[in-house]
Amino acid sequence: MSLNIENIRSDFPILSTKVHNKPLVYFDNGATTQKPLEVINRISDYYKNENSNVHRGTHFLSQVATDHFEDARKYITGFINAASPREVIFTKGTTESINLIATSMSEFINKDDEVIITAMEHHSNMVPWQQLCLKKGGKLRYLSVEDDGSLNLSELEELIVPSTKLIAVAHISNVLGTINPVKEIIKIAHKKGVPVLIDGAQAIAHLKVDVQDLDCDFYAFSAHKAYGPMGMGVLYGKEEWLKKLSPYQFGGEMISTVSFQVTTFNELPYKFEAGTPDVAGALGMETALRYIEKIGIENIQKYEDYLLEYATKKISEIDGITVIGTSAQKTAVLSMVIDNVHPFDLGTLIDQMGIAIRSGNHCAQPLMEHLEITGTLRASFALYNTKNEIDIFIDALKKAISMLI
Amino acid sequence: MTIQEKAQSVVDEFLIFDDWMDKYAHLIELGKELPLIDEKYKNETHLISGCQSRVWLHADFDNGIVKFTADSDAVITKGIISLLIRVLSESKPSDIVEADFNFLDEIGLKAHLSPTRANGLVSMIKQMQLYARALQIKANS
Numbered sequence: 001m002s003l004n005i006e007n008i009r010s011d012f013p014i015l016s017t018k019v020h021n022k023p024l025v026y027f028d029n030g031a032t033t034q035k036p037l038e039v040i041n042r043i044s045d046y047y048k049n050e051n052s053n054v055h056r057g058t059h060f061l062s063q064v065a066t067d068h069f070e071d072a073r074k075y076i077t078g079f080i081n082a083a084s085p086r087e088v089i090f091t092k093g094t095t096e097s098i099n100l101i102a103t104s105m106s107e108f109i110n111k112d113d114e115v116i117i118t119a120m121e122h123h124s125n126m127v128p129w130q131q132l133c134l135k136k137g138g139k140l141r142y143l144s145v146e147d148d149g150s151l152n153l154s155e156l157e158e159l160i161v162p163s164t165k166l167i168a169v170a171h172i173s174n175v176l177g178t179i180n181p182v183k184e185i186i187k188i189a190h191k192k193g194v195p196v197l198i199d200g201a202q203a204i205a206h207l208k209v210d211v212q213d214l215d216c217d218f219y220a221f222s223a224h225k226a227y228g229p230m231g232m233g234v235l236y237g238k239e240e241w242l243k244k245l246s247p248y249q250f251g252g253e254m255i256s257t258v259s260f261q262v263t264t265f266n267e268l269p270y271k272f273e274a275g276t277p278d279v280a281g282a283l284g285m286e287t288a289l290r291y292i293e294k295i296g297i298e299n300i301q302k303y304e305d306y307l308l309e310y311a312t313k314k315i316s317e318i319d320g321i322t323v324i325g326t327s328a329q330k331t332a333v334l335s336m337v338i339d340n341v342h343p344f345d346l347g348t349l350i351d352q353m354g355i356a357i358r359s360g361n362h363c364a365q366p367l368m369e370h371l372e373i374t375g376t377l378r379a380s381f382a383l384y385n386t387k388n389e390i391d392i393f394i395d396a397l398k399k400a401i402s403m404l405i
Numbered sequence: 406m407t408i409q410e411k412a413q414s415v416v417d418e419f420l421i422f423d424d425w426m427d428k429y430a431h432l433i434e435l436g437k438e439l440p441l442i443d444e445k446y447k448n449e450t451h452l453i454s455g456c457q458s459r460v461w462l463h464a465d466f467d468n469g470i471v472k473f474t475a476d477s478d479a480v481i482t483k484g485i486i487s488l489l490i491r492v493l494s495e496s497k498p499s500d501i502v503e504a505d506f507n508f509l510d511e512i513g514l515k516a517h518l519s520p521t522r523a524n525g526l527v528s529m530i531k532q533m534q535l536y537a538r539a540l541q542i543k544a545n546s
Contacts, residue, residue, distance in 0.1 A: 020425065342479035344458045344522075349481075351519065352425050360457055360521075374459075374478070403430055404480055 003295065003303050009384050011036040011291075022354025025389045030174050030333055030380030031358055032224045033205060035288070039228060042287040046280040054279055055253060055270070069279050072286035073269070079289045080219065081210040082236050086268040089242075090277050093233035094201040095124040097220030098168070100235055100272060101197055102128035104245035109165050111137035116159050116167045116194075118143040118151055119370050122174050123363040125199040129168055143169070145370060149176035149325035156185060160192045167196045171203035175362045175376065176325030177308070177333030179207070186215050195241065201225055205382065206304060206332050208297050211236050223281065227382075228288030232281030235272070242268050249274040300383045304332045307381045311390045318398060320405075324376050335362075335376040341404050343377045349400035350377075355393055408500050411492045412508035419512040428512070432484030439487035440494070442474040453532045457521050458482045460529060464536035469544065470495055471537055482522075485514070486529055493533055498544065501537035506530060 009015050012034045017024050026034060046068075052061035054069045070085070077085045091097045109115070115129045119142045133140045141159050144152045151169075160167075167189050172179050186196045195217035200209055205226035211219050218241070223232040237245075247254055247265055251274040256264040265271045292300065311334050315321055320339035338346065347359030358378045361368045368375060379393060406414070422428045442451065446463040453460045458479030465472045473494045477483045492508065493501050509515045515523055 342458055342482075344479045345481045348519065348522065349426070349429060352429065375457075403433060 003299055003383065005303075005384065005386055008295070009386075011038070012384055013037055013040070015384060019354045019356070020352055025355040025392055027379040027381065027385065027389070027393060028356045028358050029205075029382035029385075030202060030225075030362075030378060032230065033227050033382050034384070035227055035229065035284075036291050038291060039284050039287045043229060043280045043284045046283050051279075053276055065279055069277070069282050072282040075286045076234060076289060079209075079293065080234075080236055081212050083212060084239060087211075087236055087239050087242065089235040089237065089269045089272045090282055091220075091233045091235050092231050092278075093222035093224065094199060094220045095222075097218075097233055097235035098125055098197065098199065099128050100248050101218055101220075101237070101245075102132045103248040104272075105166060106132055106136060107246065109133075109136045109138050112163055113138045114141055114161060114164045115139075116141045116143060116156075116164060118169050118180075119145045120149070120151070120173045120176060120178065120364065120367050121168070121170055122199065122201070123365070124201075125168050125170060125197075126366065129166075138165075142366075145176075145367065146327075148327050149173065149178045150327040150329070151178070151180055151185075153181060153184065156188050160189065160194055164192070164194050167194055168199065169196065170199045170201075171209070172200075172206065172331060172333070173325065173367075174202050174333065174380075175335050175364050175367055175378065176327065177330045177335070177380075178325055178327040179203075179329040179331055181329070182216065183214050190215065202333070205292060205300070206297075207301050217241050223285035223288060226285075226288055227291055229281050229284040232278050232285050234285075239268060242272070247271050247274065251275045253277070295383060301331065303383060304381050307385055307387065307390065308332060308334060310387055311379060311381075311393075314390060314394045315397075318394070318401070320401070324371065324373070332381045334379045334381075336378075337373055337376055338401060341401060343375045345404050346377050346397070346400050349403060350393070350396050353392075353396040353399070355396055357393075408492055408496055408504045412504075415488060415492060416508050416511045425517060428517075429481060429484075432488070433480050434484070435487045435491075436477075436480050436483030438491075439476070439483050440472075440474045440490060442476045446474075447476060453525075453528050457525060460486060460525070462486070462529070462532055462536070464533075464540065466498075466540045466544070469497060471498055471501060471540055473533060473536070482525065485522075485526060488514075489529055489533060493537075498537040498541035502534055502541065504534075 014034045050065050052065040054066040073085045073088050077088050130140050182198050189196045197218035198216045200219050200221040204221040217238050219236040224230040254266050254271050254274040256266045322337050324335040343359035350357055360375045442461050442463045447461045451461040451463050460477045462475045473490045475486045
């Protein structure tokens with residue numbers, strides 16, 4: 001099936017807006033994707049017709065809201081092929097999902113214990129582990145990155161020592177676009193009894209995520225990078241792990257019984273969901289993932305690969321441009337540096353021409369240091385982008401470079 | 406020329422361009438006129454924090470007059486700091502401290518910059534005024 005991009009584009013109201021009097025070309029999908037009308041409508045319908053607090057009321061609307069909220073959880077369970085809805089915890093997003101694990105795992109991390117991450121992690125999958133290690137006297141180890149932006153997998157076996165407590169790695173790099181061999185990493189880690197957390201923020205909208213096939217212990221992602229609302233995300237955790245971990249926030253919803261002296265905690269997944277959840281967010285996320293399913297993640301991946309290939313080819317024809325991240329396993333992200341041109345200057349001028357693009361260090365300062373660059377210009381694609389938009393971008397890029405050099 | 410007059414000349418100059426691409430092209434040109442900072446001052450101490458690109462700023466004090474020199478690794482940033490220096494440099498510290506920056510609104514620069522760049526602009530102004538205030542105190546003591 002080939003995608004009908006014109007139809008898809010008409011699902012996204014924002015794509016017809018103008019920026020600086022130019023038609024918007026939105027190439028900042030790695031930061032957040034736009035939302036189709038059905039997601040926007042789902043959220044507004046919830047507040048118009050269903051709004052009520054979940055899991056506590058005996059009245060009709062509360063039951064409706066609870067049913068829809070739990071249906072969303074069930075749908076997401078199927079979407080990532082988790083074994084049970086008990087393994088799907090709603091969070092604010094990837095960052096909270098990772099912080100939840102970093103906080104709840106802290107009782108298992110003692111002095112001189114080690115956590116392994118990679119040199120290409122986003123700050124959100126780096127700082128929580130760094131701070132955990134600082135607090136507990138542990139050590140943070142890094143798997144290094146090759147020149148082409150792939151992980152140096154051969155180092156991994158040696159990096160894992162008896163005191164290694166966890167490995168945390170991005171499924172897809174937000175800067176390089178590299179699809180990391182997470183299944184292999186998990187296999188190596190499990191052979192040595194080490195659990196693995198996957199930061200799936202950049203993956204969930206771009207490739208099929210099957211947590212049982214990956215056999216990951218934890219998987220974190222955000223709705224807003226997958227056509228869903230902001231402030232909503234998921235932490236998947238294997239039930240055996242989630243049972244072992246203590247809650248990370250306390251309050252209503254996550255309790256079973258409370259007295260002045262003691263509290264018994266609720267069962268999974270509610271143990272990790274203190275307070276009133278973002279019900280509209282959950283419904284919006286479900287609708288967004290259904291949208292992806294309707295179009296087909298394989299179709300999306302194929303189309304985005306085509307866009308990436310075309311853009312990479314066009315970019316390579318411009319003098320003085322170096323693509324950062326040239327791994328064979330790559331998707332939807334195109335980072336570049338231009339000789340003698342600051343990415344910030346480029347970003348500013350390209351913005352003037354109606355193109356939304358990211359410039360800077362992309363919340364991955366250690367990776368920038370490793371690559372010895374101050375930042376990149378990053379175009380990141382989604383299913384509604386077109387070849388024509390890439391042509392507009394290439395022209396804008398050429399014009400900006402001619403002004404800056 | 407007073408700071409006010411210099412600011413007005415900048416406003417008049419930018420009025421010629423109605424397209425923002427042309428205004429940016431002009432800013433890039435202005436960057437080339439920037440009084441460059443002495444290489445020996447291009448260090449951590451002279452780096453302005455709060456800018457996405459790196460900006461170094463130095464102030465000399467001579468005969469009651471402040472003179473700024475600067476540099477940046479981004480050319481639009483260079484243009485912006487050049488603009489500020491053109492208006493503020495070679496003035497008395499008290500005039501710099503009391504200067505208003507309406508001219509930036511008048512040319513639409515502040516509103517037009519991305520939030521990160523606008524923050525950088527504010528940091529530059531703050532740093533220049535900080536230098537002036539320090540020199541003023543030093544001169545009075």
